[in-house]
Amino acid sequence: MTVTSHDVARLAGVSQATVSRALRGDARVTADTQERVREAAQALGYVRSELGRGLSTRSTHRVALVAELENTLYHQLMRPIHDELGKRDYRMVLLAEDSDDAGLHERLLDRSVDGAILMTSRLSSALPFELARRNLPFVFLNRVGAFAGAPSVSADNFAGSRAVGDLLVRLGHTRIGVILGPSDTSTGRDREAGFRAALDDADISLPRNRVFRREYDEESGRMGLETLLAANKPPTAIFCANDFVAIGALNRATELGVAVPGDVTVVGFDDIDMAAWPAFRLTTVRSPLMAMAERAAGLLVDLIEGKIGTEHDIFATELVLRSTHAPA
Amino acid sequence: MTVTSHDVARLAGVSQATVSRALRGDARVTADTQERVREAAQALGYVRSELGRGLSTRSTHRVALVAELENTLYHQLMRPIHDELGKRDYRMVLLAEDSDDAGLHERLLDRSVDGAILMTSRLSSALPFELARRNLPFVFLNRVGAFAGAPSVSADNFAGSRAVGDLLVRLGHTRIGVILGPSDTSTGRDREAGFRAALDDADISLPRNRVFRREYDEESGRMGLETLLAANKPPTAIFCANDFVAIGALNRATELGVAVPGDVTVVGFDDIDMAAWPAFRLTTVRSPLMAMAERAAGLLVDLIEGKIGTEHDIFATELVLRSTHAPA
DNA sequence: ACAGTATTGTCATACGTATGCATACAGCGC
DNA sequence: GCGCTGTATGCATACGTATGACAATACTGT
Numbered sequence: 183m184t185v186t187s188h189d190v191a192r193l194a195g196v197s198q199a200t201v202s203r204a205l206r207g208d209a210r211v212t213a214d215t216q217e218r219v220r221e222a223a224q225a226l227g228y229v230r231s232e233l234g235r236g237l238s239t240r241s242t243h244r245v246a247l248v249a250e251l252e253n254t255l256y257h258q259l260m261r262p263i264h265d266e267l268g269k270r271d272y273r274m275v276l277l278a279e280d281s282d283d284a285g286l287h288e289r290l291l292d293r294s295v296d297g298a299i300l301m302t303s304r305l306s307s308a309l310p311f312e313l314a315r316r317n318l319p320f321v322f323l324n325r326v327g328a329f330a331g332a333p334s335v336s337a338d339n340f341a342g343s344r345a346v347g348d349l350l351v352r353l354g355h356t357r358i359g360v361i362l363g364p365s366d367t368s369t370g371r372d373r374e375a376g377f378r379a380a381l382d383d384a385d386i387s388l389p390r391n392r393v394f395r396r397e398y399d400e401e402s403g404r405m406g407l408e409t410l411l412a413a414n415k416p417p418t419a420i421f422c423a424n425d426f427v428a429i430g431a432l433n434r435a436t437e438l439g440v441a442v443p444g445d446v447t448v449v450g451f452d453d454i455d456m457a458a459w460p461a462f463r464l465t466t467v468r469s470p471l472m473a474m475a476e477r478a479a480g481l482l483v484d485l486i487e488g489k490i491g492t493e494h495d496i497f498a499t500e501l502v503l504r505s506t507h508a509p510a
Numbered sequence: 511m512t513v514t515s516h517d518v519a520r521l522a523g524v525s526q527a528t529v530s531r532a533l534r535g536d537a538r539v540t541a542d543t544q545e546r547v548r549e550a551a552q553a554l555g556y557v558r559s560e561l562g563r564g565l566s567t568r569s570t571h572r573v574a575l576v577a578e579l580e581n582t583l584y585h586q587l588m589r590p591i592h593d594e595l596g597k598r599d600y601r602m603v604l605l606a607e608d609s610d611d612a613g614l615h616e617r618l619l620d621r622s623v624d625g626a627i628l629m630t631s632r633l634s635s636a637l638p639f640e641l642a643r644r645n646l647p648f649v650f651l652n653r654v655g656a657f658a659g660a661p662s663v664s665a666d667n668f669a670g671s672r673a674v675g676d677l678l679v680r681l682g683h684t685r686i687g688v689i690l691g692p693s694d695t696s697t698g699r700d701r702e703a704g705f706r707a708a709l710d711d712a713d714i715s716l717p718r719n720r721v722f723r724r725e726y727d728e729e730s731g732r733m734g735l736e737t738l739l740a741a742n743k744p745p746t747a748i749f750c751a752n753d754f755v756a757i758g759a760l761n762r763a764t765e766l767g768v769a770v771p772g773d774v775t776v777v778g779f780d781d782i783d784m785a786a787w788p789a790f791r792l793t794t795v796r797s798p799l800m801a802m803a804e805r806a807a808g809l810l811v812d813l814i815e816g817k818i819g820t821e822h823d824i825f826a827t828e829l830v831l832r833s834t835h836a837p838a
Numbered sequence: 839a840c841a842g843t844a845t846t847g848t849c850a851t852a853c854g855t856a857t858g859c860a861t862a863c864a865g866c867g868c
Numbered sequence: 869g870c871g872c873t874g875t876a877t878g879c880a881t882a883c884g885t886a887t888g889a890c891a892a893t894a895c896t897g898t
Contacts, residue, residue, distance in 0.1 A: 184568075184621065186854055197878045202856055212876065227644070232620040233570070234854030237561045237883045240512075251589050261579050264606050273617065276604040278592050287557075289601065293512070293884090294560040316555070436788040459757075460764040461789035514884055525848050530886055538846065562884030565853045621854085 185226045194222035205230070236293070244273045245482060246290055246298040248309075251278045253398060254426060256301050258454060259323070259475040263299065266479035272296070291316055297486045299478055303327050305366040319485040323478040324469075326368040326494070333485060335478040335495045337469035339372035339451075340379070342499035343421070346449050346467060347380020349501065350419045354510040355447065359392040359417030361406035361427050370395075373423050373451060392417050403430020407448075411440065418510050419447035425454045428464055432506070443508035453502050463505035470497050513554045522550035533558070564621070572601045573810060574618055574626040576637075579606045581726060582754060584629050586782060587651070587803040591627065594807035600624075607631075619644055625814045627651050627806055633694045647813040651806040652797075654696040654822070661813060663806040663823045665797035667700035667779075668707070670827035671749070674777050674795060675708020677829065678747045682838040683775065687720040687745030689734035689755050698723075701751050701779060720745050731758020735776075739768065746838050747775035753782045756792055760834070771836035781830050791833035798825050 187205075191198040196215060204211045204219035211219075222228075236242040245267055249256040264274050277289055279302055290298055290313065297319040303310060310329035313320050322334035350358055360377060363370035381388055391413050396402035403422055407430070410417055422428035428450030435442050442448050450457060453468035474497050484490040515533075519526040524547060532539045532547035539547075550556075564570040573595055577584040592602050605617055607630055618626055618641065625647040631638060638657035641648050650662035678686055688705060691698035709716055719741050724730035731750055735758070738745055750756035756778030763770050770776050778785060781796035802825050812818040 184854090187856095188854080198855080199857075199879075200877060202854095203877090206856090210876065215876080229616050229619040229621075231565075231854050232622040233561050233565045234883090235856075237559075237565055237854075237885095238856045240883075242561070251592060254585065257582065257585050260604075260606075264579060268613075274604070274606070276588075276602070278588075278602070285596075291557040292560040293557075433788050460761050512884090515886095516884080526885080527849080527887075528847060530884095531847090534886090540846065543846080559884050562853090563886075565855095565884075566886045568853070 184231075185228045186231070187228070189226055190219065190223045190228050193226060194219045240293075241296050241486075242294060243271060244275050244295045245479075245486075246275050246277045246295040247301065248277050248279050248286070248290075248298055248303075249301040250280075253302050255324070255398070255424070255452065255454065255471075258471055259301070262472045262475040263479045266476045267483065270480070270483040272479075272483055287312060290318060297321075297482050299323050299482055300325065300327065303367075304364070305368060305371070319482065321478050321482045321485065323475060324369065324471075326372075331492060333481045333490070333493045333495070335474050335481065335497070336368070337474065337497050337499050339369050339499075340376035342451060342467040342469070342501075343373040343376030344380045345376075345499070345501050346421050346451070347377045347384075349449070349507065350421065350447065351380060351384040351386065353419070353447065353507065355417075355419040356386055356510065357392070357415055357417045357419075358386060358388065359394070359410040359420045360388065361403060361410070361420060361422045361431065362393065362395040363398045363423040363427070365395060367398075370423060377421055398424050398426060400426050400430035400433065403427035403432075404434035405430075407431035407434045407440075407446075408438065411438070411446065417446065419449070419507070422448065422450050425450040425452045425457045425464060425466055428466065428506075429456060429462055432462055432464070442506050447507045449507055457502075458504070465504045465507040466502050468500045468502050470499075473497060512559075513556045515556070515558070517554055518547065518551045518556050521554060522547045568621075569624050569814075570622060571599060572603050572623045573807075573814075574603050574605045574623040576605050576607050576614070576618075576626055576628050576630070578608075578630040581630050583652070583726070583752070583780065583782065583799075586799055587629070590800045590803040591807045594804045595811065598808070598811040600807075600811055615640060618646060625649075625810050627810055628653065628655065631655050631695075632692065633696060633699070647810065649806050649810045649813065651803060652697065652799075654700075659820060661809045661818070661821045661823070663802050663809065663825070664696070665802065665825050665827050667697055667827075668704035670779060670795040670797070670829075671701040671704030672708045673704075673827070673829050674749050674779070675705045675712075677777070677835065678749065678775065679708060679712040679714065681747070681775065681835065683745075683747040684714055684838065685720070685743055685745045685747075686714060686716065687722070687738040687748045688716065689731060689738070689748060689750045689759065690721065690723040691726045691751040691755070693723060695726075698751060705749055726752050726754060728754050728758035728761065731755035731760075732762035733758075735759035735762045735768075735774075736766065739766070739774065745774065747777070747835070750776065750778050753778040753780045753785045753792060753794055756794065756834075757784060757790055760790055760792070770834050775835045777835055785830075786832070793832045793835040794830050796828045796830050798827075801825060 187201045188198050191201045201219050204216045267274050301323045303325050305328045310327045314331055320332055326334045362374050394406040394409050422431055428448055431448050450464050450466035453466045457464040457466050515529045516526050519529045529547050532544045595602050629651045631653050633656045638655045642659055648660050654662045690702050722734040722737050750759055759776050778792050778794035781794045785792040785794050
């Protein structure tokens with residue numbers, strides 16, 4: 183039923199080995215024979231089996247993108263990753279990272295991929311160590327893992343958040359709140375640290391009841407805004423650890439009849455496409471997400487092909503001033 | 511370097527064949543031996559090679575999800591598909607459907623997947639015929655292909671759009687515009703037909719300058735709204751072929767200072783999560799996307815395992831009245 | 839104790855491709 | 869016509885797993 187290289191060989195009147203060589207353009211096969219083989223392959227509609235090829239060469243030219251399906255940030259990153267990998271003759275496979283790691287470990291180590299891009303790795307995750315132990319090349323994207331032995335690509339989260347802190351201070355805010363991401367992610371930690379640094383410099387305190395910490399999703403933003411504003415002395419400005427959170431905050435504010443930026447300033451992080459929509463016009467920090475994704479893909483291929491060592495790339499961020507911030 | 515079943519066999523003091531059987535829980539291996547093998551596998555950190563397994567069994571337990579990366583609708587569908595496949599012991603692989611079909615054909619036919627879910631298939635696409643010819647099982651999701659030999663799962667697009675048409679008529683609109691999706695998709699065609707049927711029944715015409723046709727994305731909505739409203743006698747209501755388009759229309763309306771629904775009524779289709787956000791509160795038609803995705807995944811697995819024939823499932827839709835519609 | 843059967847494990851091979859090595863053959867100089 | 873070189877192709881095998889056929893062992897009843 184399936185057409186194999188043996189079928190092609192029979193039709194072209196050569197051996198299977200010659201078919202393999204001919205189709206790869208091996209110079210040891212005459213142009214004449216190559217042509218004949220190619221025609222036979224075409225006629226039969228031959229498609230080389232990735233399984234056979236992979237088994238033989240111990241490489242699949244496939245790369246796993248490991249992400250939490252719920253984290254919508256990666257949707258924007260798939261195109262640049264896909265295209266960069268394509269250019270380098272690699273394919274992308276999406277693996278969902280769920281709570282139970284067991285299946286994921288296996289899927290990464292079953293030899294069906296040559297490497298992985300980890301996008302949503304938690305600092306506490308054992309995965310990077312496991313992969314390193316098994317010599318499966320991988321890079322971090324938008325994360326820095328607890329494991330330092332792998333290349334990473336990330337935005338300058340510390341500087342970016344610090345810039346937001348400085349902005350809020352400059353605008354005269356003193357009661358400032360923050361909706362943070364998970365503390366066991368590098369972005370969660372770094373964005374917190376940068377922001378705190380700015381407030382510290384201005385001698386502005388960040389009491390516990392002005393800190394809300396949860397996931398990187400819209401829902402968290404909704405809850406965060408509501409919770410923070412319910413306090414005795416509610417903040418006049420809220421920094422959200424990423425744009426999805428910020429948009430959730432804006433949504434809840436609208437529902438509660440809270441004016442932004444009239445009643446409260448809201449600032450996000452990442453500058454996803456949606457942030458620029460007129461419905462939001464979110465003031466935020468731009469991470470060069472496309473460039474980062476492309477770089478990560480490139481680094482991974484280099485790593486797989488043994489061309490580089492460990493390298494940590496940090497991309498500069500840029501404050502994007504839109505319409506959700508105002509003086510205190 | 512890589513741990514194989516031979517290594518496990520050596521350590522457990524049995525043959526490779528026994529390892530294979532033991533790990534699959536074959537009754538022909540004593541519980542005692544199974545335990546010993548399992549321990550050895552554990553000790554060595556053995557992970558079965560998908561390549562070897564696939565080559566031997568001619569099945570990979572992997573299913574391709576074929577989608578255009580730009581079509582954000584599928585992001586919402588990945589979780590139900592992923593989970594349903596997981597339950598049935600299958601894995602999901604995302605393949606980007608780009609303009610050049612060549613690479614895609616190969617990736618589907620290289621025996622690295624057992625089947626495919628086609629989510630963005632164009633009516634003109636040769637892919638379904640190609641897959642059918644090669645006996646690669648597949649199902650259509652949210653589409654009906656020109657090829658009728660494969661199962662399909664879709665919403666009742668005709669009835670849904672007709673309901674929107676009826677609604678607009680009931681609200682007293684007579685100058686009605688529409689922003690349609692590509693005419694070589696079944697959704698594009700069916701949603702157009704249903705809407706036209708409703709207008710026909712009410713003797714309301716749909717002149718060419720009130721029809722804008724483009725892709726299923728936010729950008730198309732922006733352009734569509736602007737174009738339609740620029741006409742001499744602009745429409746007082748606009749039906750958008752899906753929610754992304756509708757949101758694009760809302761965005762552009764905001765930028766242009768056009769009030770919705772004060773100046774113009776806007777209705778979408780699908781009821782994606784975002785449609786309910788307070789920034790939009792979009793009146794739309796709900797497709798049971800989750801249930802559809804789950805069903806498609808289930809059907810595909812049944813098809814792969816030879817349990818069913820061809821079956822076309824159509825899910826009922828439901829009008830969701832929010833805040834973007836008003837009387838003429 | 840023996841034949842007969844059930845149980846447990848091994849052997850050998852297939853899956854489809856890639857590749858080191860061997861071979862056949864053409865061309866060449868003498 | 870002989871041996872030599874070099875090139876085009878074929879042969880054989882490896883990759884890791886699964887499985888049908890078979891062998892070895894234990895167990896049963898008489």
